[in-house]
Amino acid sequence: MTDTALITDSEACAPSASHAMGLDAATAVAGTLKSLSDPLRLRMLSAIATDPRGEACVCDLAELADVSQPTVSHHLKVLKETGMLLSERRGTWVYYRIAPARRGAVTALLDAFAPAAALDTTEDDAERAEALQAMDGRVTHLAEELADELSDLNRDLVTAIVRESYAGLVRSAKLTQHMIPLTERFARQRLADLTRDRSAGVPQVLFVCVANAGRSQLAAALVNQLAGGTVIARSAGSTPASDVHPHVRSLLVEIEGEQEAETAFPKPLTDDAVRAADVVVTMGCGDVCPIIPGVRYEDWAVGDPALASPDGVAAIRDDIESRVRELLATLTEGTNHD
Known part of the structure; x- marks a missing residue:
């Protein structure tokens, strides 16, 4: 391979690499993730984020595990040093709350990433692909049946809602064999939503x-x-x-x-x-x-x-x-x- 070819290949790869996270940002994010690698710290963060008062004190968090209050304070100090928490002393207790600038990140961690990691979503990709290939005709048949039944609604609207409902569900569906009845239920809900008068009922x-x-x-x-x-x-x-x-x-x-x-x-x-x-x-x-x-x-x-x-x-x-x-x-x- 010539030097020219090597330069061309390198230049072709450069744009993708240039879009990667910078070293300083990656170092900061890695430090934050490392601080969250302890299960008790994650539980503390969750307890603080979901407390109706918007904050929690050391005495509240000590109940999460059979550990001493100094141990709890140590874990909270680690979270505070990474900028996840703010603290305020009142009398003999210190209260902790999520830092406003980090609330979006904490929400994403606790409400999106954590449940996804906890759920088992494995499936047979080949079997799923085969099932989805055969699904289009069944979706079309379902749309036709609902359009015939709901004759007071625009037929094209019913068809569109059925197909959109199917597309919305299939992205995350685990079991494709239930997709048609689930699509029907979801489409009926959406059609009812479209025609509901909030001033009545x-x-x-x-x-x-x-x-x-x-x-x-x-x-x-x-x-x-x-x-x-x-x-x-x-x-x-x-x-x-x-x-x-x-x-x-x-x-x-x-x-x-x-x-x-x-x-x-x-x-x-x-x-x-x-x-x-x-x-x-x-x-x-x-x-x-x-x-x-x-x-x-x-x-x-x-x-x-x-x-x-x-x-x-x-x-x-x-x-x-x-x-x-x-x-x-x-x-x-x-x-x-x-």
Whole structure:
């Protein structure tokens, strides 16, 4: 190979390398990730981020593990040195909160990366590809059936919604054999959203988190159980997971019954769902929800049951139920939500 050829090959590779993270930035990020490599530190960060007060003291965090308060203080010092936390002494206790500049990074870590890492999403790629090749005809048939059934709606609109619903679900779906019935359910929801008049009918609440595999599913199930039909709840995710987390599905069985719980599935967030809602409750998904006039927005800082211990899952369920009861009290009058 000539020197000219070597130069040409080097120049061809240069643009990709030049887009890589710089050394200083990589060093800073690596230091932060190293500080988070301890499981107890991650649990502390999660506890602080999801505390309703927006902060936690050493005495609160010492309950996470059977360690001394000096050990807790050491771990918190490591997180503080990397800029993740700010602290303030009040009397004999020091309180910690997430640094505002790092809140987006902490949210992404706890609400997107961590659940994805905890869930097993492995599958047979060859089998999946073969199944998807045969799916197009079934999606077309489903669209035709729904268009015939919903004859009062524009046929092209129904077809488009069915295909968009399929495309939105298949990106994260784990089991392709269930794709057609899931697509039908999601498409029917979207078509109902498109035609809903928020000035009429019972109030509707939309719960939104990142994966729609934990908190938002649980909150929607609790609303539907406690409201007894006086309020309807839905859920969605900004980046849906492939399946509802097993910890949460077991809770859904207790709340909704086995049949309903087994058919729960993560759904992508759509503008139509937001427009159809009277209240949108975000749960760690940041600013992904479009702002629609007339829609009431709330943000709930609650832990993720997909990442919690059994005791933590129970505490999170109780926290969400308490918030749900308060929400229902603002949406209905003269109804006993027991």
